[in-house]
Amino acid sequence: MKATLKRYWPLIIIVFFAFVLRVYKLGEYPVGITWDEPALGYNAYSILKTGRDEYGKLLPITFKSYGDYKPGLFVYYLVPAIAIFGLNPLAIRLPSALAGVGAVIAIFFLVKTVFSSRKEATILAYLSSLLLAISPWHLQFSRGAWEVNLALLTIILGTIFFLRAIEKEKLRFFILTFLFLAFSFYVYHGAKVFLIVFLGGSLILMGHDLLGLSLSKKKIGIILLALLLLPLFTSFRGSANRAKVMSLFSYPRSEKDTEAILSQENGAKGLYFLLFHSEALNTGRGIAERYFNHLTGKFIFFEGDWASPRHSVPYMGMMYYIELPLLLLGIFYYLGTKKERKENLLIWWLLTGPIPAAITRDQISGVRSYWMVIPLIIFAATGIWWFSNQLKKAGKLWLALGLFSLVLGYLFCFTSYLDLYYLHFPKKNSAGWNYGMERVAQIIAEGKKKYSKVVMTQKYGQPYMFYLFYTKYPPQNYQKQAYLKENPWGDVGTVDNLDNIEFRNVFWPTDRNCKNCLFIDDEFGLPASDALTTPGAKILEEIKFLDGRLAYRVIETR
Numbered sequence: 432m433k434a435t436l437k438r439y440w441p442l443i444i445i446v447f448f449a450f451v452l453r454v455y456k457l458g459e460y461p462v463g464i465t466w467d468e469p470a471l472g473y474n475a476y477s478i479l480k481t482g483r484d485e486y487g488k489l490l491p492i493t494f495k496s497y498g499d500y501k502p503g504l505f506v507y508y509l510v511p512a513i514a515i516f517g518l519n520p521l522a523i524r525l526p527s528a529l530a531g532v533g534a535v536i537a538i539f540f541l542v543k544t545v546f547s548s549r550k551e552a553t554i555l556a557y558l559s560s561l562l563l564a565i566s567p568w569h570l571q572f573s574r575g576a577w578e579v580n581l582a583l584l585t586i587i588l589g590t591i592f593f594l595r596a597i598e599k600e601k602l603r604f605f606i607l608t609f610l611f612l613a614f615s616f617y618v619y620h621g622a623k624v625f626l627i628v629f630l631g632g633s634l635i636l637m638g639h640d641l642l643g644l645s646l647s648k649k650k651i652g653i654i655l656l657a658l659l660l661l662p663l664f665t666s667f668r669g670s671a672n673r674a675k676v677m678s679l680f681s682y683p684r685s686e687k688d689t690e691a692i693l694s695q696e697n698g699a700k701g702l703y704f705l706l707f708h709s710e711a712l713n714t715g716r717g718i719a720e721r722y723f724n725h726l727t728g729k730f731i732f733f734e735g736d737w738a739s740p741r742h743s744v745p746y747m748g749m750m751y752y753i754e755l756p757l758l759l760l761g762i763f764y765y766l767g768t769k770k771e772r773k774e775n776l777l778i779w780w781l782l783t784g785p786i787p788a789a790i791t792r793d794q795i796s797g798v799r800s801y802w803m804v805i806p807l808i809i810f811a812a813t814g815i816w817w818f819s820n821q822l823k824k825a826g827k828l829w830l831a832l833g834l835f836s837l838v839l840g841y842l843f844c845f846t847s848y849l850d851l852y853y854l855h856f857p858k859k860n861s862a863g864w865n866y867g868m869e870r871v872a873q874i875i876a877e878g879k880k881k882y883s884k885v886v887m888t889q890k891y892g893q894p895y896m897f898y899l900f901y902t903k904y905p906p907q908n909y910q911k912q913a914y915l916k917e918n919p920w921g922d923v924g925t926v927d928n929l930d931n932i933e934f935r936n937v938f939w940p941t942d943r944n945c946k947n948c949l950f951i952d953d954e955f956g957l958p959a960s961d962a963l964t965t966p967g968a969k970i971l972e973e974i975k976f977l978d979g980r981l982a983y984r985v986i987e988t989r
Contacts, residue, residue: 475513527574569804592611883947
């Protein structure tokens, strides 16, 4: 223990700092919870209490949930925390935070392994761990129940053991590689797409080293690779409809657009149309557009995920401004030096990172391109090392001034991030985090005892799950009446009834006639002017988002 502390004391300090950043007020920030967080948490709670998911299925590998068929490993990963802390936001977020801390440790050993032949390997490893510890991108997905965060950790560990297996030719490294990469398939859907491409290229890049293995190790590797494909195919089962909904290939150009192009060419579909306007060309353009969106300064440094405010803080990109020149310096240095084959994996990692996001319907996605954070952080760390090395050659004064400026720049960016995360992010994006749902769940729980019927709007999506989660509804009771109304288009479905609760949008012209009922909807579903003029109707409460906008209005009829 003393030897470990003496050898890795800087890493221990970094890890402690990373832990504090990821667990400080974790149950309170982000405000509210996303739709998937209560679904993951309640299913883990159901497993803990009954051994079955919300629909009563015994220990499933894939969870039906909203109809999006979530990979099951993350749900089981949440069970111990829920057993200790109960069913609450802290309990469902803490495991992801710990996975984030694990990634800060893992990137240290990844860098040491990849750059093992370079004398700067150790300093690059420490710098990479420190930068990942304070990374806005990594912090964002560590402070929430995001399956992608655990998947990233398992992929880093799988890559480390893959390289160790080639170097050491020890059976345990082959087995650990297989286990961690197989785990990735069962944690998050997006990991499957990334791993297929990343692993395929990695096997090619490392082909010479793989061919140099002993015959017995080759056989073991082939067997494990074949076994690795089994969880890949089985984990896809049940999620085909969801994948179809999210895939860009499911959204061909409209007939109206096609007709407009044909009218401009004054003819029917012919050679020119096939050459310049075919659907395949249009889809390829869409994929390329989405791919390169994730490599722009707008996404990485200035605006972040503009399609989903939940994936980044406002007024900032996925990385700090100061890392823009450092990242460029690191990439240029890396490309300009002679490298071992395993070092090429970092460039391949970066190039394949946006692919899962590029083939989906969204223009940009901070969660589906999350894999990019690892090579970007390592290249930024390389930029710091190279910059410092050049200043050292110029003299001690230049080195001191350069490092002082660098530290000052990072402090400014980091404190700016904390200001945005804890002050501006909650107020600007509280609607996207379903702020107010906890209070709504309390109102429903109290109201179902007092009123003949409670009606809760579906406008904000999946209200039944927030009710189950916040009230800790007994899973054994819910399993008896659980029924998901499937979406005919293959997207997520809805639960419309539970006890005397109806989850639907309010139609006040008709619903105003309901006697002894409680209604919860927004200002359009429950207009105050109509409510005040309806005999027996009374506004009980109004819940507002943190930016002052009305979220929910609660009205009773007697």
